[in-house]
Amino acid sequence: MASVNSDESMARPTNLVRDVNTYGQSRIQVGNNYTEVHNYNEPSRNRCIADLRLTDPRDDKTRIEQTKGGLLKDSYKWILDHEDFRRWRDDRESRLLWIKGDAGKGKTMLLCGIIDELSQSQTEMTNASERGLFSNLGVKMSRRFTKLSLSLTPSRPLSFFFCQGTDSRLNGAVAVLRGLMYVLLYQQPSLVSHIQDRYDHAGRRLFEDTNALYTLSQALLSMLRDRRAKGCYMIIDALDECEQDLPQLLDFIVQSNTSASAHVKWIVSSRNRPDIEQQLHRAASQTRLSLELNGYHIAQAVNAYVDHQVMHLISLKGDKPLQDQVRDEMRRRAGGTFLWAALVAQELQKVQRWNVLGVLKEMPSGLTPLYERMMRRIQQLQPEDSEFCRLVISAATVAYRPLRLCELGVLSGLPRNVSGDLLSVVGMCASFLTARDDHIYLIHQSVKDFLTCKASNAIFQGGFADAHHTMFLKSIQIMSDTLRHDMYDLHHPGTSIDDVRRPEPDPLASVRYSCFYWIDHLRDAMSHGTSRPIDDLQSDGIVHQFLSKKYLYWLEALSLLRDMPEGVVTMTKLEILLIGPA
Incomplete structure (x- = not known):
């Protein structure tokens, strides 16, 4: 059997399977597989896809999960059996699911879990389809044929993007569309045909000039109408953190949702925002899933998260009665907010065993009171240390992307003898900041909101x-x-x-x-x-x-x-x- 090139195989209708061995009188017939051919050379295609990339959303997902301490299945599995999610997944006419909730309710990790589950289910369906088709027909599954069968089994592409208001590279509609296209093209490279001609004339500037939003919108919509993208899943987290051209992005989602020829299912998440609700209301067959209206499920998920956090508190190892007390108190005080539980657990990691309960009871309920307490702790440091924290937090907050340690050291204005020990200063910043892979991040969009509003006089003097x-x-x-x-x-x-x-x-x-x-x-x-x-x-x-x-x-x-x-x-x-x- 001739080898099949993934690009060249799209040149013409052809029977790809022709030398398949069968047992006895078994027969197999695979009809013509029609695809489109475009004479784009591979280097040009690869350059186009590479220039489309701002960041890799798959790497963003990994970073987000690791920064938040890992993805806990018990904190998101409830949604997999929720009637709204199941209707969106199973009903062909249900094409948009909007998950909305207040800050710290776990929307991002919920979407991370959904992405993993959809990816896993697609893999399982593909494998089952291959095994069922060829074993029932009595086909000898040679290694070469197994590789070929992957191209014959339909699979739903899945693309996603995480908006981040603290990073200017990830908080605009153009960035969202580029990220969605990049992940989609990684799975279906042949779809690059919908933009390759224009790229060959304009190069990377096609994705960056003043018309980029229009160009990308039209190209992605064209891709979603292509039968190679049939049944595609598109997922966008934190629409409220899209600070540039959000109305145009919402228009695109609505347009692709109502287009009869665009076979796509959307999941989006955001805080409770009237402007987002007003625009998404125009979408056909849309379902709203409010986390506040699913308080029982959220409370159970937060309880599971609290249990996980308490289990990993080093100071409580081997003290089951104290673990139970801390767990019960955190469950009672969390108020259905993952972020509150995460910040409190992080604070308790620094406390000796005999002080844990006392410190926990001092923690105020609610994110804003907790942030205010963190701010007071910084102000109660030695004057010089407090000023160093203020300088670092100020620079990290107004920066347009997360800063590297060496960048933050010079841009914050710290004395040279202090900037060399920057991680120590970050450690004094009361959990507003976190360090990962040589970068310093604000822990959450709600922290930036707090620092630029309620704490602005203290930080931005x-x-x-x-x-x-x-x-x-x-x-x-x-x-x-x-x-x-x-x-x-x-x-x-x-x-x-x-x-x-x-x-x-x-x-x-x-x-x-x-x-x-x-x-x-x-x-x-x-x-x-x-x-x-x-x-x-x-x-x-x-x-x-x-x-x-x-x-x-x-x-x-x-x-x-x-x-x-x-x-x-x-x-x-x-x-x-x-x-x-x-």
Whole structure:
């Protein structure tokens, strides 16, 4: 039997199976498998898919699960038997499930569990289909034929995206569509035909220019109408954290939901927001699942989570009576909020056995009172330590993405002798921040909401404008001090970027964030009404001096960071700040 190339096999209707051995009088006939052919070479297709990627949503899912302590099946399994979920899954006409609930109710982990269950069920259905089809027909399952059978068994593609308001790369409609398309194309690469022609003409800018939202919407809708994507699952978490073009994203969801030719089932989650409800209400066959209206299920799930957390409290090991007391108290106080239980458990990890119950009883119920207590603890530190925490929290909160340790050290303005021990400062920040894989994260969107509203006077003592202006000044300073000619010591100006290997340690590591976002902090400082940035734009001001001395080195750095087009975007933003939009 001739080998089958996954791309070339789509060139024409063909009987892929023709040399299958059977037993006795058994026969097998597999009809023509019609697919579309597009003469796209594999390198071009791969470049298109690679340029589509901002982050890999699959990696985002793994990071989120690990940051939250792992995915506990007992905390989400209730939804698998819920009538609303089962109707969405089994009823062909039920095409949109909206899961809504307040902060900390476990929506993200609920969707992580649903993704895992749908993925597992698809794998099991595929394997069962293959075994049933060929064993019933008495086909000898050669290794070569087993590999081929995968292309003959229909499977629902599953794509997903996690919006994150604390990361500008993950909080816009364009990012959502790019992420959904990336995961979809990973499973069905041939669907790239719906955008390949335009990509071949425009390159990566197709996904980044002012028309990107329209282009991506049309391309993804076209993919969802393709029979190769039939029955596709699309899942978006935290719509309320989509801060850019949310109305357009909701319009797209509604449009694909009501399109008769788009065979797609959606699950979306968000907080209880009237604007989201109003737009999703237009969708056909939509189901709303309110976590507040499923209080019993949520309480049971939180109880299971509390049990898991208490079991892993090191100070309680071997003390069953104390474990039971702590478990019962946490269950009673959690109020159906996973995040409260997680933060309290994290606090109890630091407490000696004999103090656990006393500290637990001091913990206020509800997220906002708990955050206020955490803030008071920071303010009660030694004055110098409290100020260090304030600087770190301020920088982490106004940053447009999670900062690396080396970036946070310079952008926060910590003294040099302190920035080298940054993790110790993060550890004093009362659980507002968490460190993972050399990055510092706000633990939850609700923390950012609290810090920018109720605690803004304590954290941003000069206001948001001053915080952004400080980030701008620190960015200019670190770039001015670091950038130079031939940062990677390549010695040959004509070296292809594909031949460049990042040195260790990377001399650009601490300035990576600043190279991309300095102009955004200047813009936001101006938008909050302060006059100080205006002076920075004057002739011989800070911006003029930086560009006069470091412009070429900055462009070289962007090239080494593999994002030279960002230089054009930055200069356009600067022009708008100077003369206003066209």
